[in-house]
Amino acid sequence: MKTNQNIILIGFMGTGKTAVGKLLARKLHRRFIELDRLIEKREKKSIPQIFSQKGEAYFRKVERKLLRNTTSMKKIVLATGGGMVLNPLNVRDLKKNGILVCLTASLGEIARRTSLNRNRPLLQNKNRFQTIKKLLKFRRPLYRKAADFFVNSSDKNARQTAALIMNRLEKK
Numbered sequence: 001m002k003t004n005q006n007i008i009l010i011g012f013m014g015t016g017k018t019a020v021g022k023l024l025a026r027k028l029h030r031r032f033i034e035l036d037r038l039i040e041k042r043e044k045k046s047i048p049q050i051f052s053q054k055g056e057a058y059f060r061k062v063e064r065k066l067l068r069n070t071t072s073m074k075k076i077v078l079a080t081g082g083g084m085v086l087n088p089l090n091v092r093d094l095k096k097n098g099i100l101v102c103l104t105a106s107l108g109e110i111a112r113r114t115s116l117n118r119n120r121p122l123l124q125n126k127n128r129f130q131t132i133k134k135l136l137k138f139r140r141p142l143y144r145k146a147a148d149f150f151v152n153s154s155d156k157n158a159r160q161t162a163a164l165i166m167n168r169l170e171k172k
């Protein structure tokens with residue numbers, strides 16, 4: 001792969017950004033960074049704690065600040081949180097030295113994968129399926145606009161998805 005640009009994984013919750021990002025970084029001999037983990041470290045709180053104690057607006061502010069810090073890093077693989085695209089300035093900044101790869105998955109697959117843990121405050125309600133549907137409807141155009149290319153992770157494991165991304169990146 002010739003590109004020196006950062007590889008940025010974007011996409012909805014449960015599309016596999018973290019698992020795929022780790023594998024991709026290993027294959028490319030690059031450093032893997034997960035924005036949510038940086039946020040937790042900085043705040044000394046878990047994501048659910050930040051949401052419940054400080055609110056989503058505060059979370060977005062910290063997310064934006066730490067995201068900006070990553071843009072001065074070179075040749076990293078960065079996994080962003082699903083809501084990163086809500087602020088167009090985030091996308092603008094990441095695009096300056098990054099290729100934005102959007103992972104997608106079917107609604108059913110997202111619902112299945114996100115049912116496995118309780119670390120996603122936006123999905124901790126009774127009507128999880130409807131919530132996912134509503135959020136996806138709103139965000140889909142934002143992912144579409146931000147992404148340089150898409151890879152569907154439904155019916156694939158992280159290794160297969162990472163291999164597909166590698167193929168696409170070879171052409172860059």
Ligand code: S3P
Binds near residue numbers: 047081084119
């Ligand atoms: C969010 C996605 C989460 C995390 C936070 C908000 C979102 O990250 O940043 O719970 O708004 O979609 P993942 O996409 O890694 O689950």
